[in-house]
Amino acid sequence: MKFLKKIGISLLAVTSITVLYADAQNCPGIESPDGRQALLKDIPPGPTIYAIPDNCKLTDPKFVQKKAEEGRKLYLSTKIANCVACHCAPNATGCGDVGPDLTGYMNTLFKAEYIGGQKKDIQWLFQRVADFRVQIPPEFKDNPYFNTMTVNLTTGALTYDQVCAITAYLMTLK
């Protein structure tokens, strides 16, 4: 009986060691480059100020007109920018109302001051689409309404060129 018990314990020990060894092989741990990348990806990048790139000529009405079509598609696309999830716009079907309706935006809301007395201009609008967080004064940091919009450039959800196209589109909403 004692002998059988001993064999049993030895078998158990051997199995556990084998399992542990196999696990160690499968799980490279956080020391590996892959594990490190995965951890870094979970840290959200901080609010970032952006300048309009030179090739994004938003002061040229012809450029704006041409680029706007690309922006319109992105704005309405539920797979890419998905602005329609929260903002209505001309010809948007099934748009959400989490944020203001941007139909006629340039003649309406764009003319109004933003919180903290901020004046809106094209740079402000580009920044809005790229990373709105820098526009939120400290006293509004905990207000959900002013903190629900998507951050697009800092997160890599959109490229500079796409942010440029969407800004151009917003500029045509008159």
Ligand code: HEC
């Ligand atoms: C998850 C919801 C959500 C999504 C998605 C979203 N927004 Fe917004 N947006 C809001 C809310 C809420 C506000 C109002 C809060 C504020 O003014 O700060 C807002 C405000 C704005 C304003 C500023 C209006 C003003 O005061 O002048 C603009 C412009 C805008 N959004 C454009 C966009 C564009 C373009 C996209 C797509 C790239 C987008 N939003 C995606 C929620 C959203």
